[in-house]
Structure formats: structure tokens, C-alpha cells
Amino acid sequence: MTFARVLHAEWTKLRTVRGWVLGLLAGAAVILALGLTPSRGGSCDVSDCTPAHGPEGQAVADQFTYVHRTLTGDGSITARVADLTGRLPAFDGAQTRDGLAPWAKAGLMIKDGTKAGSAYAAVMLTGEHGVRLQWNYVHDEGVDAGAKVKPQPVWLRLTRAGDTVTAEKSADGTAWVAVGSARLPGLPATVTAGMFATSPQYSEQVNESVVLSGVSGAPSTATGTFEHPVTTGTFSADWEGPPGGAAPEPAGTGAPDGARARSEGPQTGAAPTADGWTVTGSGDIAPAVSGAAGGSVTISQTLVGTFLGLMFVVVVGAVFVAGEYRRGLIRTSLAAAPRRLHLLTAKALVLGGAVFGLGLAAAAVVVAFGPRVLRGNGAAVAYASAATQVRVVAGTALLLALCAALAAGFGALLRKGVTAVTVSIVVIVLPYLLSVTVLPLRASDWLLRVTPAAAFALQQSEPRWDQVDNIYSPADGYFPLPAWGGLAVLAVWVAVVLGGAGYRLRRRDA
């Protein structure tokens, strides 16, 4: 019997057993039901639910203190950042203490107006990451973000020429070194240029405790002391900034949820000095993140039904193979298709293919319509690019298909449906459950690298940002491995289990 005939035979088996077909359809149905159910509403009003969006589409934080002039046409701004200091929250109930958040920022900026979410490029001195060029919220250039650098006084210069903004730094104000250059497509002729300071939500892991109960976040502030600001080009006459000393609404106010929910913000503002300005800010100008600081629902969360759908798929997968042993059908199957590996491969392919198709359809519908249901219900949904959506949908289908193949492999290896089902679910779902409930971060990161649960990384929709400190934990939807890495781990499991099953099938009597 050719392989094509074996495939056809297995397909006929799968499609004609009513329980199996119903099981697979039920798996897809729970994914749809949990993804589209309207009961999962949020209770935020419209203004809270629509954070500012950056030029590249994602939700952004855009809150800082800004002393600026308007610049028409090309031009440049130069200033010396003489000092960068800050205040950090104290977590033992006391007042704030001196200290700098690693991503406290003070420097020069060129921005399209002062509207939240508008295009910008900025060169800045940071708390621990040296001098950096950042633009349009998501881009970040400078020394390796992992390295820790103490802030040193530095001269900074930002030059605009058309769509391009170039950043330079200098230790003495005469010898200049390039930091980088940014292209801001569609930057209008008239922009603002000036000095800014800000400091993000600060959190620290008090200890490596269970769950994240030991973690809290609170606002921090940064104060930049600017000296000798010099502009070249067509600038407006006066520096505009927030009134000094008070706690004004800073330039951009796009910070979503958390930052604004606290009614008493830290003291921010700007004040002129003999030869420059001191600017104190709090907030961040960066991508908005989920997790410790976030508040919106991601498309991954709409796919939570995957965990339940998985159960159905695993049961059908295990029984699809183990069931043959139950009734002795395996002897008939092997009489018809004596090449044992052909039979096993055909089963895995047919099952995987069917599950992939159903999973793809269910996930596509959920990702396409789930966010609409949520928004209609008053919940904020995090931005995900089209490429991310396609990856999450295809990834969910692949995840389900490979898990079905894994269960089939365990079914062939263990020859008992109940054991195969339990082993499959324990290796796929339990590591994830433990990671999001009891285990500390380090242990769960390890668990999600080596078990099949690593493949849930395929559903991660929010990237980790090097330039945003956040507790990137599995509980908040961040996985230790990239999507393809997680897929590879699951694929290796499937290959090993199917390989072992094939070996046993060939060596043992059926």
C-alpha cells in the first residue's frame, strides 16, 4: 500500500468516528467561545481606554517635561547636560529617596508639536545606559542597553536636515562624536526643539518571592541641569515651558492608565538658571507595556481558549492511536499497511493537518473579531501589527497541531489513552500553569524553555523592549524564548516522542 493510500485510510478513520470529529470541533468551538464571549468587559471610560498611539501604530507613553522653542526649517540645538539627578520611590512606606531610575532621561528633543504620540527624535543622557538616541518611541540606539554606565556631564547636539535628525555628543564642547541619526518620515517644516527630562515608573523586585506579590511600582523623577543652550536656524524668540515649581501637566500627556490614575503626581517643572535651565520630569517617552505598568488586553488574552481547546485535541490525538490497541484494530491496520513507520507518520500527519486547519480557522476568527467585542465592551486592546497577528494565528494553529501529534506519539508509545492524555497535558499545560501561579520568575523561565509549554511563546503579542524596564514575566504574557524558539522546543519534543514511538512500534509485537 502506497503512503498516499495509508494517508487516505487514516483520514477516513478520523473523519468517520463521530466522537473524534465532535471532539475536534468542540476544541475549535471553545477557542471561539472564550475569544468572542462578551462578558469579559472592561469598566474604563473611553478616555482611559484609548492611550496615545505613536507614528508606528503602537500605544505609547508620552509624558515628560519640555522646555522648547519652535524651529522652522533646518536647524540645530546644542546644550551641556551638567548634571542628572533623581528621586526614587521607597517601598518601605517612607518618602522618596535620592537615586536615578536606570532609564531616567534628560536631553534634547526635536518633536512634531507637543501632541501626545507625535513623531520625535531625542538624544539623552540616561540613568544607567549612557548617551542614547531614541526616536518615534520604539527606536533606541547607543551603547549596549545591557551595560551599566554612570551618567557623566556631556555636551549634546541635535541637528535637523529635512526628514533626518542627527545626534552628536562631546565631552568638551569642541570635539564631537556621532551618536546616530534618525529618519522621521513626514516631519513637518515647523517643529519644536528643546530640553526635556523624564523618569519612568520605577519598580524593583523586593525579593525573589512567589508570584509577584513582592513587586510594586511607583513614579520616579529626574532633574536635568542644562547649561549654555545654543540654537542655530529659524527659532522662535522665547523658551516655552511649564511654569516652574508647580506640578503642571507636562508637555505630552499620553501616558495611559497607571501614570494618570495617581491624582498626586510627583513635583515636576522647569526653572531658568543663570546660564540655562533645570528641568524636572516624570513619566516616559517610550512604548507602553503590558505587565507591571500596563492595563490593556492583548490579542493573546483573547486566545485563552487555546488551553481548553488543547484538552480536546489532546484527548482525540491520544485516542486516535491508543484506541487501535484497545480493540485490536492495530493488527488490521498493520496487515493493511505493513510499513509501521508509514502508519505512524500518516496518523501524525492526518491528525496534525486536521487540527491545524480547525485551529487556524478558530484563531483567525478570534483575532479578527475578539478585539472588536472587547472594545465594544469598554476594554482597551493593545495594538498588534498585522505581522504579529498573522504569527499569533498561525502559531496557535501550529501549537495545537503539534500538541495533537505529541499526544498521538504518547498514545503510540504508552498504548493507553488515559495515560497518554494525562502525560501530554501534564507536560504541555502544567508547566505554564505553575509558571503563572506559584513559581518564581527564574524557575518559570527555565521551565518555559525546556518543556513543550515553551511553544506558548508563539502567542506572545507584545515585544520586550530593551529601553523599558518592566517585569517581563510569563504571567504578563512574556515568554523567555522567542516565538520560533518555542516552536522549535515543541517540535523537538514531538520528534523525540514520535521517534520513540516508531522505534517501539517496529520492535514490539502489536
Add this chain to the structure above:
Amino acid sequence: MRTALHAEWTKLRTSPGSWWLLVGVAAATIALSALAAVAVSCRAGCTADLPKVSLTGVQLGQAVVAILAALVIGNEYTTGMMRVSLAAVPGRTRLLAAKALVLLATTSVAAVAGVAGSVLAGRALLPAHAFVWRPVVGSVLYLELVALLGLGLAAAVRSPAGAAGIVLALLYAWPIVARAVTDKAWSRRLDQLGPGTAGTAVQATKDLASLPIGPWAGLGVLGLWALGALVLGWLLLVRRDA
């Protein structure tokens, strides 16, 4: 009833997998508890609920209990043995009760061993902490109730694989779905209603006021699930052809 009990005991005792499964319940419970204790390597000022951490293994042990429970009745359907059993013990209620009692007795032994081993592992691997009886006794009862839940469901669906799938969906997928629900009130309600999420509340020793459900009330919820499953299984067993 005595003969029915004796018959069930003989079946369980002589079927090759059951001893391994009972050893597996204890071994899985102790192994995961020990791993969790090692992972939670907190130093001074540890905020973790240490008695609960030392019983984490119950999360794995319950999966093996589910296999055992599903096999006790489900396996008889897959082999056609059920018809022989019913010929020997025509009182179907009596048959189910005998199975439940034998399962309960054997699971208890394995659960006591697993929970005791976990406690000892926790003593050895975790920072010093007070010994509390409730989570320990509660964990043994938890595993017994999971066994009854599995038995009832297996009697209802008559497929051991399907029953194990349902039990594990209730115990593993439910908490994940409850976590993902954005509406806080609903999330809490799901935690109160889930057999696993409510049942494991019995292990908590810290912040009892902030738990979605009290420790014994939580175990009671699991008890209701087990009772419901048994009643469903019993009704279907009595009404249906075997």
C-alpha cells in the same frame, strides 16, 4: 456489599498498572514539591506562603490520581469487563459504591505518603517555617476528592481518556482561563467556582482574607464537584445499558 468490596479490591490489587499509579501519586507529589521548594530559594524576609509552597506537588499528584480514578471504572468499559462485573454484582449502586470506597482507601494511602513526603522535603529545603495542620490534612482530602471526581466523570463518559481529559481541563485549564478574564469580579467568581482553584485554597496559610474563597469553603466547593460528578455517574450507570 462485602463481596462487592472484596471483588473491587481484588481487581485493583491484581491489575498490573495500579500499584505503579499509587506509587506514582506519592512520587509525583513529592518530586514536584521538592522542586518547587528548591526553586523558591528566598532568603531573609521571604514573603512566600511556605507551607503552601511545600505542597505544590499536589498539582502533579492529582493528575496521577485522575488516571487511577478513570481506570477504576473506565477501563472496564473499554474491555467489556463491565458486563461481567454487573453480572456478578447486579446492584449498580452497590458496584459504584464499592469502587468508590476501594479507590478512596487506596488513594488515601498514596496521598498520605505523598503529602507527608512533601512536608518533610519542605522542612529540609525551605527556610524554617511553622507547621500548620490544615493545609496538610486538606491536601490529602483534596486528592481524595479529585479521585471521586474522576470516578464519577469516568462512570458518566465511559472513556478513561475522555474522563482524564475532562478532569484535567477542570483542574488545569480552569485556573488559566480564570486568570485571563479581564473583568475582576468574574475572575474572582471563576476562582470561587473552579474545583482546583477553590480546592487548593485549603493549602493557603497567608493572607486568608484576600483569598477568593476560604480554605474549608474552597475544599467544600471541590466536594460539591465530586458529589455532582458521582451523582451524574451513578444516574447514568443506573439508567443506561452497560
